[in-house]
Amino acid sequence: MKKCCESLKESLLDFLEGELAPELCASLEQHLRECPECEVVVSTTRRTIRLYREGSLYVELPLEVRQRLTLRLRSTLRPD
Ligand SMILES: [Zn+2]
Structure with a gap:
């Protein structure tokens, strides 16, 4: 994978x-x-976030991204 x-x-x-500058x-x-x-x-991640918000998370992301995503989503996207 390229550096960029x-x-x-x-x-x-x-x-x-x-949240990005x-x-x-x-x-x-x-x-x-x-x-x-x-x-x-x-686009995959964007779709995943939408699914997560709909309560039907189905992840086809690389494990590393999925773990970070799940952590972030848990802490920032929970409706309560
Ligand atoms: Zn690239």
């Missing part, structure tokens, strides 16, 4: 939750336009 992709993975959840958002979006691989990861 690694750093995208780091910021992915913040990006999807709208605007300048980082811009460079991330730029990267997505140039990197189909990461585009897939982002």
